[in-house]
Amino acid sequence: MISPLPLVMIAAAIGAALLGFAFVRSGVRWFLGLGLGAVAGGAGSMLFMIPLDYCTFAAERKPYEAEFGFLLVGIGMAVVLIPVGWISLRLLRGESLMSTASQPTQGTFRHWWIAIPLLAPTITILVLFLYYPSIETVRLSAHLSRLGAKREAFVCTTNYTRLVENSDYLDVVIRTMYISAAIVVLSMVLSLLIATMAYLPIRGASIYRTLLIWPNAISPAVAGLIFLLIFNPLGGIIDHVLGSAFRLGWTNDPKVAPWTIIIASVWKSMGYNILFYIAGLQNVPKDLIEAGAIDGAGLIRRFTHIVLPMLSPITFFLIITNMTYAFFDTYATIDYLTPGGGPLESTNTMMYQVAQLGVFGERADLGKAAAQSIVLFVMVIGMTIVSFRTGGRQVTYGA
Amino acid sequence: MTVRRFHIVMMVLVILAAVLMPATVAQEPAEIEVWVAFDDYRLDWVNEVAAEFNAMFPQYNVVIAGGRSYETMFAEATVAAEQGEQPAVIHYFEAATQDARDSGLFKPIADALGDRTEVNGLPVDLDDFIGPVAAYYTLDGKFTSMPWNTSSAIWFSNMSYLEAAGIAEPPATWDEVEAACEAIMALDNAPQYCFSWPNHGWFFEQWLAQQDALFVNNGNGRDERATEVAFNSDAGVAILTWLDDMYNKGYLYYSGAQGGDSWATVDQAYQTQQIAMAAYSSSDTTLYTQFGIDGGFTTVASFLPYNDDTGWTGNLIGGGTLWLTDGLDPEVEEGALTFLLYMTNTENAASWHKLTGYIAIRNSANELLESEGWFAENPNQTVAAAQLAQSQVTPATSGALVGGFPAIRTEITGAIDRVLLTDDDPAEVLAEAAEEANIIIEEYNLLNVD
Structure with a gap:
């Protein structure tokens, strides 16, 4: 049984080391990298583990399920660390988030919020038919769920390890x-x-x-x-x-x-x-x-x-x-x-x-x-x- | 002048009519949606009966929707229920009985009827249903779903091939099938294969019941809820071994299709005389007899051949029943109930039997057919009923009740597929199928049993 707290702390340490190193190499203040990396690494390790309630590390689980749990922790950290590092580095060096090729050369909107109503129909459709079903698929994959059954049962990562x-x-x-x-x-x-x-x-x-x-x-x-x-x-x-x-x-x-x-x-x-x-x-x-x-x-x-x-x-x-x-x-x-x-x-x-x-x-x-x-x-x-x-x-x- | 006056009069009349219309037009008929798991001539029959019914009872409008197979309809109905769009009546096959019962979505027919003796002028006579049918669908002492299409597994023989091979009677046992095949395949104009069968779990269950062996524990799920499969027995292994033997000798044709999709492949093989014999459901006795008439040979129906070593105890019923959805609008429920009674009345039970070969489910329908001389003219049509009548009633021959049954059948057909197409040991393959089936039952019970 591995408890959540040391896991988060190790993740935070790894994240701090990685971002700190990246910041030093890019010539940005290293302690900012340490701080950001610690937060992002810790949060990343919880990305999958909070919904799963750290079930892969429970005592009754098989050893390879714990290994699968470490893999999920790693993926979660990567998913959070990479964008956080990339965005913060560019911002700190005063670069724009968009590459020059995709920056508009003319005809920009006067107010940034005008984009929202224009994007709303697309975003609505994406949320309803793509993002929500995707999240629901992830949730279902941790459950024993049968069409027409009276209830669902949480099964941790058994559906994957099987x-x-x-x-x-x-x-x-x-x-x-x-x-x-x-x-x-x-x-x-x-x-x-x-x-x-x-x-x-x-x-x-x-x-x-x-x-x-x-x-x-x-x-x-x-x-x-x-x-x-x-x-x-x-x-x-x-x-x-x-x-x-x-x-x-x-x-x-x-x-x-x-x-x-x-x-x-x-x-x-x-x-x-x-x-x-x-x-x-x-x-x-x-x-x-x-x-x-x-x-x-x-x-x-x-x-x-x-x-x-x-x-x-x-x-x-x-x-x-x-x-x-x-x-x-x-x-x-x-x-x-x-x-x-x-x-x-x-x-x-x-x-x-x-x-x-x-x-x-x-x-x-x-x-x-x-x-x-x-x-x-x-x-x-x-x-x-x-x-x-x-x-x-x-x-x-x-x- | 007169033309103008005529126009004015017409306009006044039109306005009057428009004003009075709502009062004079009859109330909208209540719509009753009925799902039937057929898409062929059997669906046409249901549509005709529904049209007659709608003409007789203008206050109702029965709308029929057809489906590709029992299996797909079961899956579609599950999705529809999930979305709250369940039709008033659903046609389920025997394997869905436990799932339907556990779902809590349906109202037992007995509860909907109460102690009435007639509904909308149609008599209620549940005692008129023949014994095995009433027994199968009476659960917890209650008449639960409305029997409609009931069949048993039987054997069809193309007598031209059998007679050419010097065989007078269709084979009654597995050994006799083998002997007949040896003779038939030695003919100069031998068919491509000797016999076929739909790789559908139902046939495995039939052969298991013949040997008085259980499919699931707890008295086939009839004493108590089934918790494990029991088909992983000598009787079960014997079935797989026999089929494998017949396949390896080149007698058995296997189309590769499993479950609901397997039926049509056997029809095609038998109709085109590429096989001499087929295990099939009595549901298509009329069709198979007609194949013979059209193809210039005689089809003879007989009991499903059994294992010589263990003898014959009896066969199961199969087919479908009609389930009444719970929580319907009272008017819709009344209409649905009326339609169910109409659809299964004596005349319709007899005409349904003649069209298909499903057993005439009412005693009165059998008497009607007898008095018409139908059975004397069509001996093939008596086989399934006789097979059921001669069956000993044991837990094995009563058929299994188990949750997740349709999914378990897929494990069985997959096991048979593997035994035929590989050299794997039948006992081992069946044991693996049993293991997977036990997981299905365990998961089903975990999610559905309170």
């Missing part, structure tokens, strides 16, 4: 990764290929382009239904087309079923990607390609050295949107093609499991689903940051 204990969840995470990666890569490569062909000056190109884009207008559920007719393991259309040699258990063989989902999702998302790639191809300057041709670059060389780099902003944008689609929007396709998550749960992705466990399935377990949705949320945020840090640098925005 995920670590349970090797099934790791399988779900890995499966989600490879299904999503396959969807994003296949869909984008195929889309670029098709967009390049559809951009060729051929007769009736506009008709081809329209036909190529329309799957985007179909909902994921309908995509699932269409592919169920094609891939039904008994008497599906594909068996008639390919003959009995290719008779695979498209939806009932655990090795094949994820690929059926991938094929359906790729087909569904390709229209969107093709649309953007055709638009991107139209912006590649003709004279650049002509110059390349005159210099003796072949078709493939022109494509890889001129077209592809010119398309990189669109490719980067599409990677982010496709990743979001693969993680969050394939739910209905999975539900229609392989209801319940497929044979041996082979098509059960993180998002599908959250929806099944919490809302659409029989278990109606809001608490466990909330914990899993927070894990998913943190993961997607992390991956987006990683792609901005790595991919974002490769992007050329101009010639």
Whole structure:
């Protein structure tokens, strides 16, 4: 059992040391850093622990739950310390909080409060439909809560630690990764290929382009239904087309079923990607390609050295949107093609499991689903940051 | 001149009519929302009955809403209740009985009726319901929900395949199923698989009951509230082992779909003659018989085959009942009650049975069908009722009452899925499912039991 007071004091000491050091390096008075750091570090350590009532450190909890508690203390400290340090440093050095690029050059409001009524509609909607549900999700994740049940029970961080204990969840995470990666890569490569062909000056190109884009207008559920007719393991259309040699258990063989989902999702998302790639191809300057041709670059060389780099902003944008689609929007396709998550749960992705466990399935377990949705949320945020840090640098925005 | 006078007269009449309208138009009918867990021809039947009812009782307006399956309707109803938008009547399957009872959202039919013998001129005769049905839904000595669609698990055989393989009678036991499959799959024009079944928890429960084994403790939750599952027994392992054996021999077709989504996959396989036999619910006896007529073969219905080693004790009922929401406006409650009585009256019970194959739930309806010669002409339609009538009544064959039942079923179908598709040991897999099911019960009881 670790009591709260020493924990807060250690956190305050760490915070003081960190900010003090940062202030010294920036040439600002060090004792201000010490004071701010102590307050921010102490407060940060309580960010998650006050709502949880320090339950992870209670005597009856397992050792790894205490470790999870330390992790939460650390995250809370980081969440408070980093912005406090950053803002106070800039203010103390007399810098503006906004970067020069985003500062308005003209047309500022006379009074600062005029912004409030103008922002109010957006803020209202964000609070009602984003911030409040997010906070409620965090609260639910610390509870045993079932839809339709008479009451809730506080369960500390059990909903999270159970995920670590349970090797099934790791399988779900890995499966989600490879299904999503396959969807994003296949869909984008195929889309670029098709967009390049559809951009060729051929007769009736506009008709081809329209036909190529329309799957985007179909909902994921309908995509699932269409592919169920094609891939039904008994008497599906594909068996008639390919003959009995290719008779695979498209939806009932655990090795094949994820690929059926991938094929359906790729087909569904390709229209969107093709649309953007055709638009991107139209912006590649003709004279650049002509110059390349005159210099003796072949078709493939022109494509890889001129077209592809010119398309990189669109490719980067599409990677982010496709990743979001693969993680969050394939739910209905999975539900229609392989209801319940497929044979041996082979098509059960993180998002599908959250929806099944919490809302659409029989278990109606809001608490466990909330914990899993927070894990998913943190993961997607992390991956987006990683792609901005790595991919974002490769992007050329101009010639 | 005359035209102008005509205009004036018309205007006066229109004004008069407008003034008098509110007094002369009948009161708005009370709207009674009814949710039914069907979306096919069965929903059409309910809509027809509701239309007849609305014509007979203009003071009420029954509005029917359909759903994809019992499981999804159960989840939707839970959300609706949470938001205070519960319909007047909800159609729940047998597995939701304990949850519905604990929710406190519903009023027992017996309480709503009081000691009346008729409601709005419709007779109340609860003794007319056949024994097993009345017994299942009489809780704490009270008639709780209104029985409507009641079925049992039975076996359908495509006799063209069986006869070609030299088998005269549908198999009655697991061994006979295997023997029949061996013969059928040896045919030159053998189907792709020998038989299939919906991977729905209900069939596991049926096979468990046949062996007189309990699903949950405390007398299947009927003596006292169930606190643990009991299906993790030799009888339970035997079911998984048999299914796995049939699957490995290439006899059993498994579509990969579980729960409410599994039914349609078996329909498709049987209708297209890709399988010779199917375990199914008697709810679709009419449909399966029709599949045969349309496809040029004969469908014969028979009792659900049982485990040779443990013998046959009896089968469970299944299906759904209609639950009356508590705290309704008195007029709406009266209307809902009237509709429930109308929907399950003798004529409707008989027409419902003919349309689907669900058991005719009233003795009077059975007499009516008998006198029409229906049973003599349609022997398949007698199988489910006979199977229930011959069943010994034990705690096992009465069916389980347990909170979180629908979620427990998902554990069972997941276990069967794993046993079929991997080499994992059935006993181990079932033990793990039992462990998870016990957590479900424990959590359910923690949140719902006072």
